[in-house]
Structure formats: C-alpha cells, structure tokens
Amino acid sequence: MQSQALDLLHSVFGYSEFRGQQQAIVEQVAQGGDALVLMPTGGGKSLCYQIPALMREGTGIVVSPLIALMQDQVDALREAGVRARYLNSSLDAETQREVEGQLLAGELDMLYVAPERLLTGRFLGLLERTPVALFAIDEAHCVSQWGHDFRPEYRELALLHQRFPDIPRIALTATADQRTRDEIVERLALDDARQFVASFDRPNIRYRVAPRQNARRQLLDFLDGHRDEAGIVYCLSRRKVDDTAAWLAESGVTALPYHAGLDAETRTRHQKRFLREDGVVMVATVAFGMGIDKPDVRFVAHLDLPRSMEGYYQETGRAGRDSLPAEAWMVYGLADVVTMSQMIASSEAGDDRKRVERSKLEALLGYAETTRCRRQLLLHAFAEDHAGACGNCDNCLAPPKTWDATVAAQKAMSCVYRSGQRFGAGHVIDILRGESSERVRQLGHDQLTTFGVGADMDEAQWRSVFRQLLAAGLLEADPEGFGTLRLAASSRAVLKSEQKVWLREDARVEKGTRRRKER
C-alpha cells in the first residue's frame, strides 16, 4: 500500500516525497479509518484525501463550502488526468444530470459537492447506488457556531456516519484551537477518528506589534523596509481601505483597494494586478485573501485589531508562503480596545456568545501587549507549545523595557473615579496633566484633587498607560457610553496598593516628518 501511495504521488501529482504527516494520514484513510487533520493553510491537506480516493474503490466525495476553490481543484485534478467533477449551484440542470450519470456509471474518481447539495434526499439516494471511496469534509471548522465561517448544513453532515457507517471519513481544517477541534469531533461524530495535528508555526514570519502613535507615518516607515515588495495592508472598514489606498498611492506606493463594496470587475482587476505584477500593495478588508495563492507576499500589515487570533493567524499566514523571510506587522492603540469592548458589550448576541467574544478579544489584547515571545503566545492559541523563545519577533529581538506603573495606575484610576466615571481617556488625561481646557473648567474638574497630579508624564505616555490598563481589564470601557471609562472589579486591589502594576515602555516614534523618497 505504501508503494501504491508513493506511485500515485509521483505519477499523478509529480511530487517526489510526502510532506509532514501526509503519508500517515493517507494510510489511515486508505485502510478505511477516520481521520481529523489539522494543518495550516498551504500545509498540503488536499493530497490527504485525494490519494486515498484514488487508492480505494469507488468515488471519493469531497464536501467543500467554497465554489471557487472547488472549480480550481477540479481543474487541477483533471489536468493531472484524474476523473474529477463538481456539483454545485453554478451548474445548469443539464450539466448536473450529466455529472450524476457519470457518478452512477462509476466514471468518477472524485466528486466535489457543496454541503447543501450532498444533504438532499436525491443525492444521498444516488450515493446508495454507487460505491463511495471516502467522504472528505474540507473546511471542517464550518461546523463551529463560534467561528466566522459557520454553516448550519455542516452540522447535518453527521448523518453520513449514520447512513454510511463503513465508509471512511476525513475532516480537514486550518483552524486548530481546542474549542473548534472538540466541536468538530462532537458535531461530526468523529470520536474514533485518529487526529493528526501539524505544527502551525511559520518560522519565516517575523511578528511585530507597534503601539499606534501616528499610524500613517508608522506605516510609511514600515513600508520603507519593504520597497517594491508585494504585501497586504488590512483595515477594518471599507472607508479606511479606500482612504489608506488613496493616500498610499499619493505617497508613491503602488497601492490598490479591495473590499466587498467595490464592483466585481474592479475587484477582479485589482486581484489580478496583485497576483501578476511585482510589488503591488493590496489595501483590503478581510474580504481579501481567501484562496489567494501568491507565494511571495513579503508582508501583511494590520492597521486595526483583527477579529480573533485565528483571524490574525490566517491573515498573517498569507505572507511568506515561499518560506523566505516575511513580516507580520500591526499597529494598535487605545481606541481599538475601547471600540472592540463596546462592540461586544452592546451587540445583540446572547451572554454565551459575548463571553466567547470577550475571551477572544482578551487573547488578542494579551498578544498585542505581551512582553514575552509573540510566537509562543500565538501558537499557544492553537494549543501548541513552542519550545523556548523564537528569536524572530520584536520582543525576542529587542526585549521591551517594563516599568513599575503602580502609582501611575492609581492616579489614573482615582481620576476616572473622581470625575464620575463618565468620561473618555482624553478628558481624564487632561485632568491628570492639569490642562485647564474650557471643558475641564466648565465641569469644575480643575477643582478635583487629581487635577495636575500626572503632569510629570506627557499625553502619549498616559495613553499608553490607559491602553494597557484597559487591555489588562484593570479599567473598563462602559458599554453604554461612547469611550467612557470606569473602574473594574480588579481596580480595587491596585487602588489599595495590594497589587503592583508593571507596564511596558512603548517605543516612541520620533517627532518630525520622515518623507518617503520618490521612486
């Protein structure tokens, strides 16, 4: 069997050897066992079901949620001489009947189907009348209602196990946190499946996070280190994508916008230029990237916090597929923490969902604020331990300084409290610094005992303190008020000097404009 698998790898796919755990996975499924495969994007998941599908009698049924990827895969397989087809809503009725006919006639090695199609009584009936080699469930994390790709139909795929108990199933995903993993096993009834967990580490990617001071200048400085290289700049909103792309273009960078609000023709044109030309910077929302296979993306920059650690991993993972050095860079600031906390607190979601969202945000903030190795933290989110510090993240390369900020934290907290827990960081910082602005005077806040007690630190330092206190949950953003800060349950211990607060010293962006040279 081993030699048959290798023969197929050589003759059909043209590769000389299996990668990582591919061979063990192929053997498990070819023997009729179930498998759960967790492998990062680009790790080589497809071969894990394609080869067993060719080894076993009958047609391999591949469930996939993405029509575009289905077509690409089938095209590639057919070019390699494999009898593959797909069935989804993009086909006309006649073609669908033709494909069904081929399935029944035993003329297909592999058939890709959308989940909703697979689950129809008609299709399940067809499967009962023809030998099936295996079921492959791609993007298996779609069963998870906590993920962003939740597909209700995926939940019903458990019925494959009931109706076809003897046919092996292989579920695959690039999302590997423990919660999702457990949910896949439970929802797809994969308790007896062997689990294959590949390392998610991408050692060639250097991770860096910078506190936001002047995002545009920081971005230009970052891009200066990546002249004429291809990269992606992610923003949260469409508007910010448009603004950033336009401004970068004015600054002499070949930058193009991409988001779901642009018409299809523009999106396709920009995507093609990004793929074909050298050194194009794509400024995009998360709508960009799924299924983009460009090996030489040299950097991914985030101007806003991503949705989750999984999202961050997926997005940054688009850099350096060619294994050459690449960078993942992010700027992040006080406003992100406030906005994200409020978005969660004021959403319509139920308490369970909010708790999950909150813990996802906390994981991200922990990553952004950490003084330890970032790679260790990132991999930890995927239940993976990285032995030792990586030596290829900003914290490893230049260990951040920390300072005892207990007194500053106490001043910040008392000032929030004494001004009535009704103001945002900007106003509280004015009071601390003893700025008698009109608003401060009008509200009588120049009379507070905390007025001017923080004059020894400048505004940027205070913003850094507030950001870190919020990220650590030592202060809270009021879900009702716009940017309003209030004490948290854990503020007490700090105020009573029972707990010390150590914060990182943020690197300062020097004042004065550094101009990007004309190309």
Ligand code: ADP
């Ligand atoms: P995934 O689905 O995990 O994102 P793919 O199955 O699309 O990854 O594979 C990623 C790339 O790696 C593809 O270009 C594929 O042809 C290549 N690849 C996969 N397995 C091997 C192998 N054993 N040897 C060489 N290249 C491989």
Ligand code: ZN
């Ligand atoms: Zn590190």
